[in-house]
Amino acid sequence: MHITCPNCSTKFSLPDEMFKDGAKARCTVCDEVFPLIETSEHNVAAELQEEITLSEPPAMEEVEAPEGNLDSLIGDEDAFGLGEKKKKKSGNGCLIFFLIILLLGGAGAGAWYLAPDLVKSFLPLEEKKQSVSATSENDVSRISLKNISQYYITNEKIGQIFVIEGDAENRFSVPKELITVEATLYDANNAVLASKKQLAGSSVSLFQLQVLAKDELAEALDNKVEILANNTNIMPTKTVHFMVVFYDPPKGVAEFGVKVVEAKNPPAQ
Template identity: 80%
Template sequence: MHITCPNCSTKFSLPDEMFKEGAQARCTVCDEVFSLIQTPEHNVEVEPQEDPFVESLEAKETIAPEGDTDTLIGGEGTFGLGEPKKKEKSGKGCLIFFLILTLLGGACAGVWYLAPDLVKRFLPMEEKAESLPTSVANDVSRISLKNISQYYITNEKIGQVFVIEGDAENRFGVPKELIKVEATLYDANNVAIASKQQLGGSGVSLFQLQVLAKEELADALNNKVEILTNNTNVMPTKSVHFMVVFYDPPKNVAEFGVKVVEAKNPPIQ
């Protein structure tokens, strides 16, 4: 048998045995409670309107679920017509998703704290470079020295000076910078008697070696502008020139040696 909600005009189909004297029903659409045995005015059929904007007001028929009619009994001795839509699942789903994210975040934090070396294995190469040991970051094994020359020259203010100059070539597959060399003077017994380190990238002319004072030569050889211009971002196969000057060198110099002591990696952009 069909029953119509007197409030929202929704139609329901219920078993005939439910229509007893005094029985009530609760509409699952608008929650209206009404008697199953309706007065005639409640059974009046409402004709659908032609206006397309009120189509949502047309009566809809809802069929009660099959099975034991006792399951349809609601509060206060009323019947529930159909089952309202349940939204608890979406809330539970969000809660479960939030708990999973929380657990994953805690696990990652624990791994980072307890096993940082394991985490570093999965870091990008740029981040790994920052954690390289100094011995690796300052590798000079593939900086090659070439065009080495040495000579004495007389300076009018200092006297005799000993000059060693040449080129340091980058044979790495990556850029290098601030390449530094160390020159050592030895006596006839191969004993070191003087040693000096110098950054490449700056130099002076023969005329300057002859006329500049000691302080002026030192400033020229350590000119920061020239060093930053010529001794930074030295690309593979490119060279940087160096010049080491010994003022008043020992009289018993028999040999000399030059080696690269530093070659840094450019900072990561």
């Protein structure tokens, strides 16, 4: 017997035994669910109307019902449908896609654990920049020392002291801060006699070098307020002054050397 979907007008050919009370059909074209018996009556009225008017309806696509056990044609709502296999196929496709994502995620995690350097080589440019920035935190290659001088001076409370001072210039294209220098004293055989590190940014006057006690001089040269004021956010081409004082310097000093040992990047704004 022929039936027509009331929603999209697609025609179907079904076995007569499927037309029973309560039976429903599901259209495989638009998924409309409708009663078989009511649809059958509607089709009979339509056919009578066609005979009276003697007009031919436009050709409609006719879909044959699948052959086989009729029970297999009944859906969850006792409705016939040819679209069930499509839905199951779609479900299988989603499952396969999910499994592929899991496998790729596991492979990525394993690669990060076993070969992090290899994975980092494929990072986006911005992430690479951040990584390079982290490794160059203490890069001092472009901090230049200039106007360096050294001299002995007699302090009335300590005795003879040895002073090295100068300027550290930032030649990077970005700001630097907390620049630290290291001064070293050598004898005639180039052996190290004494070495001392000092944060730049603080200094004392010639008069203070002559009259302040050892603790007072050390406290003045390590003054955190002065260091933070002068040795932070040093812009490119700008300089910061440093002063290193050796109390009771060793005998036989023939040479001295000064180098930058630390220069940090300002914290990100």
